[in-house]
Amino acid sequence: MKGIYRDGYYDGSIELRDIFNRRCVKCGRGDFVQAKTMRIRTGIVFWNLIFSLMFTCVKGFIHTCGGTLKGRNGTIESPGFPYGYPNGANCTWVIVAEEGNRIHIVFQSFAVEEEYDFLSLYDGHPHPANFRTRLTGFTIPPPVTSSGSIFSLRLTSDFAVSAHGFKVAYEELRSSSCGNPGIPPKGILNGTQFSLGDKIRYRCVTGYVLDGHSLLTCVTNAASVAVWDFPVPICRVTSPFRLHG
Numbered sequence: 068m069k070g071i072y073r074d075g076y077y078d079g080s081i082e083l084r085d086i087f088n089r090r091c092v093k094c095g096r097g098d099f100v101q102a103k104t105m106r107i108r109t110g111i112v113f114w115n116l117i118f119s120l121m122f123t124c125v126k127g128f129i130h131t132c133g134g135t136l137k138g139r140n141g142t143i144e145s146p147g148f149p150y151g152y153p154n155g156a157n158c159t160w161v162i163v164a165e166e167g168n169r170i171h172i173v174f175q176s177f178a179v180e181e182e183y184d185f186l187s188l189y190d191g192h193p194h195p196a197n198f199r200t201r202l203t204g205f206t207i208p209p210p211v212t213s214s215g216s217i218f219s220l221r222l223t224s225d226f227a228v229s230a231h232g233f234k235v236a237y238e239e240l241r242s243s244s245c246g247n248p249g250i251p252p253k254g255i256l257n258g259t260q261f262s263l264g265d266k267i268r269y270r271c272v273t274g275y276v277l278d279g280h281s282l283l284t285c286v287t288n289a290a291s292v293a294v295w296d297f298p299v300p301i302c303r304v305t306s307p308f309r310l311h312g
């Protein structure tokens with residue numbers, strides 16, 4: 068804390084921290100997210116703490132989540148989406164496709180308190196051996212395709228602060244479909260068919276250059292499953308060091 072007391076009032080600013088003494092650059096709540104180091108007058112900090120505690124207590128009551136999902140397609144939302152998931156959550160969704168099909172998921176929204184709350188993906192049942200990746204933060208992750216007919220998602224949150232959560236669309240992929248591979252940031256996708264033999268083309272918005280292959284073709288791999296022949300390219304900022312004339 069920096070600042071001085073004058074006539075009984077605290078004059079200056081302090082770094083805003085949550086009840087676990089985490090600096091609020093890490094806190095997921097919308098009002099904290101923007102600033103790098105929030106400096107706020109003590110009175111405001113006090114009321115923020117009170118509201119934060121009330122918010123936590125109220126949200127603590129919503130707790131049913133997760134489940135087993137079957138069907139060609141559908142969506143999954145974190146509990147309370149988009150108003151925030153509960154603290155202390157441990158929600159597991161298991162998507163079960165028809166034997167021989169795979170599951171393709173596309174994130175539509177993603178905001179999870181960075182480095183404290185996580186969405187873990189499992190290529191199969193939610194066992195450590197099937198662990199695929201752990202997502203956190205405020206960037207929409209790229210689409211994911213399972214290798215088998217079961218795919219699981221597990222949301223775990225800690226005991227303070229949440230964010231608006233996530234929404235994901237899933238669909239079953241037949242062995243002859245590659246699925247929509249998604250659009251990288253600043254990219255443009257030309258193509259709407261994602262089955263065997265289909266080709267799609269990527270380019271970037273003005274000011275960005277493509278890194279990778281612009282043309283992807285849906286082919287069969289050694290296991291007779293449809294896959295894209297190259298990974299999705301990325302778009303890089305055009306070099307700022309390029310000089311004119």
Ligand SMILES: *[C@@H]1O[C@H](CO)[C@@H](O)[C@H](O)[C@H]1NC(C)=O
Nearest residue numbers: 138139140141236237238239
């Ligand atoms: C989901 O499946 C239904 C029924 O097959 C279909 O009408 C709908 O377009 C599908 N939605 C998506 C997003 O694929």
Ligand SMILES: *[C@@H]1O[C@H](CO)[C@@H](O)[C@H](O)[C@H]1NC(C)=O
Nearest residue numbers: 156157158159193221223224
């Ligand atoms: C979440 O629940 C699963 C199954 O009930 C359990 O195995 C796992 O350890 C839990 N994770 C956390 C972080 O509590």
Ligand SMILES: *[C@@H]1O[C@H](CO)[C@@H](O)[C@H](O)[C@H]1NC(C)=O
Nearest residue numbers: 255256257258266267268270
């Ligand atoms: C998309 O691809 C098709 C065929 O490959 C081409 O005719 C069309 O001009 C492309 N559109 C854009 C916007 O690049």
